[in-house]
Each structure stands twice: as C-alpha cells, then as structure tokens.
Amino acid sequence: MARKSNGSQASIGVIGGSGLYDIEGLKGVRDVRIRTPFGAPSDAIRVGRLDGVSIAFLSRHGRGHRLNPGEINYRANIYALKSLGVQRVISVSAVGSMKERIEPGHVVIPDQFIDLTKRRASTFFEGGIVAHVAFGEPICSWMAQVLAVAGEGVGATLHRGGTYLCMEGPQFSTKAESRLYRQWGVDVIGMTNMPEAKLAREAELCYATMALATDYDCWHETEEAVTVEAILATLHKNVALAKQMLKAVMPAVADAPACLCHRALDNAIVTAPASITAAVRKKFGILTRRVFGTKKGAR
Ligand SMILES: CSC[C@H]1O[C@H](OP(=O)(O)O)[C@H](O)[C@@H]1O
Numbered sequence: 001m002a003r004k005s006n007g008s009q010a011s012i013g014v015i016g017g018s019g020l021y022d023i024e025g026l027k028g029v030r031d032v033r034i035r036t037p038f039g040a041p042s043d044a045i046r047v048g049r050l051d052g053v054s055i056a057f058l059s060r061h062g063r064g065h066r067l068n069p070g071e072i073n074y075r076a077n078i079y080a081l082k083s084l085g086v087q088r089v090i091s092v093s094a095v096g097s098m099k100e101r102i103e104p105g106h107v108v109i110p111d112q113f114i115d116l117t118k119r120r121a122s123t124f125f126e127g128g129i130v131a132h133v134a135f136g137e138p139i140c141s142w143m144a145q146v147l148a149v150a151g152e153g154v155g156a157t158l159h160r161g162g163t164y165l166c167m168e169g170p171q172f173s174t175k176a177e178s179r180l181y182r183q184w185g186v187d188v189i190g191m192t193n194m195p196e197a198k199l200a201r202e203a204e205l206c207y208a209t210m211a212l213a214t215d216y217d218c219w220h221e222t223e224e225a226v227t228v229e230a231i232l233a234t235l236h237k238n239v240a241l242a243k244q245m246l247k248a249v250m251p252a253v254a255d256a257p258a259c260l261c262h263r264a265l266d267n268a269i270v271t272a273p274a275s276i277t278a279a280v281r282k283k284f285g286i287l288t289r290r291v292f293g294t295k296k297g298a299r
C-alpha cells in the first residue's frame, strides 16, 4: 500500500521530463529541498496528494529547463526520492521515434534500454563498496503494465514494450547513427533514462517510463529531421496526455503489491562487510539499510 502523506513523505515518485515541469491538481503541496551525499537534485521536490495518493514530483531538468541531459545529477535525484520514502518511480520522457509505426503523439512503454551515454556517474556503488545488480529486465513489469492500462484508458495510442536507446547528447544524432540504431531494432531514442533506471534499480525502486514520441529523429526520408521547435510543438499536446495518464495510474500504483525490484540488492553487494568503513556505511545509509539491517552485512 502507498504510504499516505505525512507532510514530506511519498511512496510514488514522478520524474517529469521535457515539457512536464509540474503536476496539476496536487493538494497539500510542499516543496522540499534535499541535500544528498551525492550532491543536489535537479530542483526542490514537490510533495503533495493527487486524489488522496501521496506523490513526490521532481523536474528532471529543473523548472525552467536549466540542466542538459549530461548535467543532471541522476544519483542525487534518485537518492532524494528514496529519502522521501518513494518506492516506485514513474519517469515521463520525450523521445524520438525510430519506427514508422510509432508516430509523434504516440506513447511507448519501453521494456529495454541500450545505454550509449559516455560521461555520467552511473552507479552509487563505488568508493569503498561494490555491488552488481541484475538488470536483464530493467523496467518493473508490473508498473509497465499499469501504465499501459492507464494510457489505453485515457485514449492514448500506446505501444507496449520497446527498446529505448539513451544517447549522450545534447546534440541530436547524425543520420548515420540514426540508421545504425534502426538496424539494431531500437524503437525510441532519448537522452535521459540512463543512468536513471540503473540507479533506481540500485536504490531498489520500481521504475517505468512513459515515453512520449515527439519526432522521427533524422532517419525518416519524408519527415523533417528533428528540431527542438518540432519537439516542443508535439510536447505541448503530449504533456496534456501525460498528465491524464498520471492521474489515471495513481490508484493502481498506490495499491501495488510487493515487488522484486525492492530486493534488488539481495546478493548484489560483493564487498566484505568487514571491509566497508563506517564512513561508507553512513554515506550509503538509506540505500543499504535494508540489506545490512536484515542480513548483518553482505557476503
Ligand atoms: C527538449 S527535447 C530533448 C530532451 O527531451 C528528452 O528529455 P526528457 O527525457 O527529460 O523528456 C531528451 O532525452 C532530451 O533531453
């Protein structure tokens, strides 16, 4: 069950991407500024209730869209959500379509990722503690299912499953790259879901993405190559749909059953407990408390 709001706590986190800088209809709103051992998140986190369900909303690029995809402190964002009690994260993202059948305006719920990012901190587990979490199924299948049902319920043209390729950016792809990714079978392209999804898994949070197609990137022979102008035009329409989907999905997410995502660190930490210093244990507090607390340390 979702934890009901006790002021600054929420069990569901929403990370709003391009075009989604706020959520309408939140009641009892509080903006919480959080400092984490990994630095500052993209913005203050807005905590409130949507139809009685407590949620924490974070603008990925910051309000006003101040951070490019490579500048986002993904570790701080995920850590900050975890520190508010969040257990499930819904990511909302603008993406380019790599398939003819995925038209701008459609919604994709990806189930796989290809990570081509190059210069981002992509793990919490370094500097004295090593962990290797399983990532063969990077998306929480239960969350993906309820997002799909919510999308279909509000009339979205929705594609269940698909591979999201995450590029470094901030420049868009070359045509050669775009054609290559199509040969790989990629469905959508974006710049932000990696390492976000990896970090969510390390933090034992469920994670699923509502990917809003805004353009056909630059591979398409007859459509114009992607521009920010075209993306923003489609985004304004998409964002209304995203907000409807978020509202529709909340009751189901709030009543979610226990999930394996919440045990991702079971058997993942390889550092011998005796080798983990007190300072490292302190820094990793909320991330490792469950495993160290229940197992008297990892193997
Ligand atoms: C302004 S379009 C390009 C921008 O939009 C996507 O971000 P997000 O996933 O946060 O919606 C894409 O990855 C780029 O960062």
Ligand SMILES: Nc1ncnc2[nH]cnc12
Residues within 6 Å of the ligand: 094, 095, 096, 097, 167, 172, 173, 189, 190, 191, 214, 215, 216, 217, 218, 226, 231
């Ligand atoms: N074509 C594209 N490439 C990368 N990120 C995007 N976000 C939206 N459209 C995109």
